[in-house]
Amino acid sequence: xxxxxxxxxxxxxxxxxxxxxxxxxxxxxxxxxxxxxxxxxxxxxxxxxxxxxxxxxxxxxxxxxxxxxxxxxxxxxxxxxxxxxxxxxxxxxxxxxxxxxxxxxxxxxxxxxxxxxxxxxxxxxxxxxxxxxxxxxxxxxxxxxxxxxxxxxxxxxxxxxxxxxxxxxxxxxxxxxxxxxxxxxxxxxxxxxxxxxxxxxxxxxxxxxxxxxxxxxxxxxxxxxx
Amino acid sequence: xxxxxxxxxxxxxxxxxxxxxxxxxxxxxxxxxxxxxxxxxxxxxxxxxxxxxxxxxxxxxxxxxxxxxxxxxxxxxxxxxxxxxxxxxxxxxxxxxxxxxxxxxxxxxxxxxxxxxxxxxxxxxxxxxxxxxxxxxxxxxxxxxxxxxxxxxxxxxxxxxxxxxxxxxxxxxxxxxxxxxxxxxxxxxxxxxxxxxxxxxxxxxxxxxxxxxxxxxxxxxxxxxxxxxxxxxxxxxxxxxxxxxxxxxxxxxxxxxxxxxxxxxxxxxxxxxxxxxxxxxxxxxxxxxx
Numbered sequence: 001x002x003x004x005x006x007x008x009x010x011x012x013x014x015x016x017x018x019x020x021x022x023x024x025x026x027x028x029x030x031x032x033x034x035x036x037x038x039x040x041x042x043x044x045x046x047x048x049x050x051x052x053x054x055x056x057x058x059x060x061x062x063x064x065x066x067x068x069x070x071x072x073x074x075x076x077x078x079x080x081x082x083x084x085x086x087x088x089x090x091x092x093x094x095x096x097x098x099x100x101x102x103x104x105x106x107x108x109x110x111x112x113x114x115x116x117x118x119x120x121x122x123x124x125x126x127x128x129x130x131x132x133x134x135x136x137x138x139x140x141x142x143x144x145x146x147x148x149x150x151x152x153x154x155x156x157x158x159x160x161x162x163x164x165x166x167x168x169x170x171x172x173x174x175x176x177x178x179x180x181x182x183x184x185x186x187x188x189x190x191x192x193x194x195x196x197x198x199x200x201x202x203x204x205x206x207x208x209x210x211x212x213x214x215x216x217x218x219x220x221x222x223x224x225x226x
Numbered sequence: 227x228x229x230x231x232x233x234x235x236x237x238x239x240x241x242x243x244x245x246x247x248x249x250x251x252x253x254x255x256x257x258x259x260x261x262x263x264x265x266x267x268x269x270x271x272x273x274x275x276x277x278x279x280x281x282x283x284x285x286x287x288x289x290x291x292x293x294x295x296x297x298x299x300x301x302x303x304x305x306x307x308x309x310x311x312x313x314x315x316x317x318x319x320x321x322x323x324x325x326x327x328x329x330x331x332x333x334x335x336x337x338x339x340x341x342x343x344x345x346x347x348x349x350x351x352x353x354x355x356x357x358x359x360x361x362x363x364x365x366x367x368x369x370x371x372x373x374x375x376x377x378x379x380x381x382x383x384x385x386x387x388x389x390x391x392x393x394x395x396x397x398x399x400x401x402x403x404x405x406x407x408x409x410x411x412x413x414x415x416x417x418x419x420x421x422x423x424x425x426x427x428x429x430x431x432x433x434x435x436x437x438x439x440x441x442x443x444x445x446x447x448x449x450x451x452x453x454x455x456x457x458x459x460x461x462x463x464x465x466x467x468x469x470x471x472x473x474x475x476x477x478x479x480x481x482x483x484x485x486x487x488x489x490x491x492x493x494x495x496x497x498x499x500x501x502x503x504x505x506x507x508x509x510x511x512x513x514x515x516x
Contacts, residue, residue: 049428078430089425106431150429 001027001189002048002158007057009043009213017043019213020057025191027157030184032200033193035210041193044210045160048191049081050074062157079107082151086163088143090135090150096122097131100150107154121149125179141172148179158189165196173199181205232442235415242411243447249407250451250501251458253400254494258459260393261490266479267386273477274379279356281373282363283343289315290344290368298346298366305362307355312347319344343370353379401501408444408505409512416440416513423514437510444506445499452498456491463487 002025009018018040025031033041046052047059050066059066061081069077082103090099097118104114122128125145135143144164151159161180165173177192177199184190194200200207209217236243284290290298295313302308314322320339327333346363350356360374416423426436463482471480 051428072432075430075432075435078428080430082430083428089428091422091425102426103429106426106429106435 001025001029001062002191003058003060004044005058005060007047007054007059009040009047009052010055017213018047018054021210021213021215022057023208023215023218025189028184028187028189030181030190030203030205031192032203032205032207033191033210034195034197034200034207035216036195038212039210040213041195041210042162043213045083045162045191045193048158048160049078049083075106079103079154080156081158081160082154082156084144084147084151084159084161084164086166088135088147088167090143090146092135095132095134096127096138096146096149099135099146100153103150103154109154117153118149121153124152124182125149139172140168141175144168144172144176145179148176148183152183152188156188158191159183161190161192163194164192165194165199170199174202177203228438228442231439232446235439235443236446239411239415239418242414243443246408246411246444246447246502246505247450247454249404250448250498251454253397253404253501254452254455254498255458256400257397257497258455258490258494259462260389260397261493262459262463262482263389264386264393265482265486267382267389269479270474270477271379271382271386273479274375274382279349279353279375279379280347280360280363282346282348282366282369283371283373284345284368285370286343287316287340288344288368289317294367295346298363302348302359302362305355305358307350307352307359308348309351309355310347310349314345314347316340316342316344353383404501405505405508408447408502409509411447412440412444412506412509413513415443416509433514437507437514440510440514441503441506444502444504444509446502447505448498448500448502449495451502452491452494455498456487456494459490460487 004021004023006020006022007018008016008020010016021040021044033044035041043052047054047066048061050069053067061077066077091102094102100118100121101114104117109117118131119128122131125148127142127145127149130138130142135146138146144167147164148159148161151161159180164180165176168176173196180190180192181203206220207217208215290313299308299311302311316339319342320337323337323342324334348359348363350359356374360372363369364372423436467480474480
């Protein structure tokens with residue numbers, strides 16, 4: 001489903017974020033992308049959502065070459081490969097429901113269906129009682145769950161999460177990763193970028209390790225059992 | 227959904243919205259006033275153009291024979307410049323005089339047809355025809371005096387042209403100013419919602435999904451401004467109607483037809499929408515680069 005072929009990314013100042021990396025991710029896979037800060041994890045995420053283009057190499061998503069993707073096709077790609085962020089990227093002047101519904105508004109989902117789907121995902125992330133809360137009234141773990149709800153409400157094929165546990169305590173972080181695993185069990189491809197190796201080890205999933213823009217490990221571990 | 231989003235957008239920045247509405251109201255009010263002045267001026271000009279432009283008076287108490295009238299008419303018509311021709315006999319002049327002074331018995335007693343002159347009233351096809359027609363009338367036997375309206379019509383015409391010129395200039399200036407003010411206001415709104423816009427882009431919103439609420443906000447300012455400007459100009463017109471009626475006297479200009487005012491409203495709504503849409507569109511082009 002996702003294929004990176006000898007992808008290199010160099011920035012204008014000469015920094016090389018990725019150096020000829022190649023990997024494949026199948027549909028419905030759960031993959032951890034690990035490595036220290038500056039290893040190139042975020043660059044991989046951004047390349048996958050066409051927030052930037054590679055300097056060299058090819059990126060294929062469902063057989064579509066992202067280098068050849070037209071600008072008008074990018075919004076659709078981003079609706080299909082949604083993202084959860086370390087800083088949540090929620091709007092503080094909107095309620096939980098409104099933040100989640102924004103994704104559906106963008107996709108042009110009718111009002112009635114929108115309400116149904118938002119309520120459905122609120123249950124999935126166990127926030128059904130906090131729909132009318134504003135982000136400032138929620139804990140870090142709850143904010144990330146709102147971010148996840150917003151990401152899954154449009155039924156994307158792939159969910160990308162860039163350091164989703166970076167701002168959370170260990171317990172909340174574990175709960176968030178469990179939630180990603182639950183989403184993955186419903187056949188959604190999940191790619192989580194993190195530098196928290198201890199947490200990753202608890203899940204026994206495929207791990208792609210990056211260091212200085214190169215893949216240093218790509219290993220499949222035994223399945224995590226909840 | 228878009229109406230709701232636009233309303234939210236307007237409500238979020240009430241003072242910016244007020245500034246946008248006020249500037250479009252001012253522009254469209256000036257447009258309304260100049261439209262009404264132009265309409266009135268054209269009607270006044272038409273009135274004067276359709277009225278007799280040259281009147282030749284003959285000796286008091288003496289009427290022309292039918293042959294004399296026919297000869298004069300034939301001469302004037304041969305020039306190809308005559309538009310209207312009317313002979314007013316001394317009896318008709320007396321009737322007109324009596325009608326105009328029916329409220330003044332003293333004046334009615336003093337005057338009868340014996341001291342009133344017969345006259346020929348003519349109008350030309352264009353204002354340029356008048357000097358030639360006047361010269362032809364001057365040479366007719368028995369003509370004692372000639373009253374000539376060319377100067378009035380010409381100065382009125384040049385006044386109207388000046389008003390149109392000044393109006394076009396002022397409207398042009400205010401239109402550009404309105405577009406720029408809306409551009410700046412929407413630009414400020416975009417700057418204050420930068421985080422939201424960024425998140426929308428990350429969630430996969432298309433460029434038009436992000437732009438449209440801002441363009442619609444500009445259009446809303448234009449529409450509200452149009453309605454207010456039209457209402458104010460109508461009130462102004464109704465308030466000044468008694469004074470205008472006195473000033474215009476016989477010129478049939480008032481009341482201004484409701485259909486005409488509705489047409490002005492329609493025009494203003496279109497113009498308001500264009501100003502708002504252009505301001506909004508330019509702001510999104512300038513401040514929402516991909």
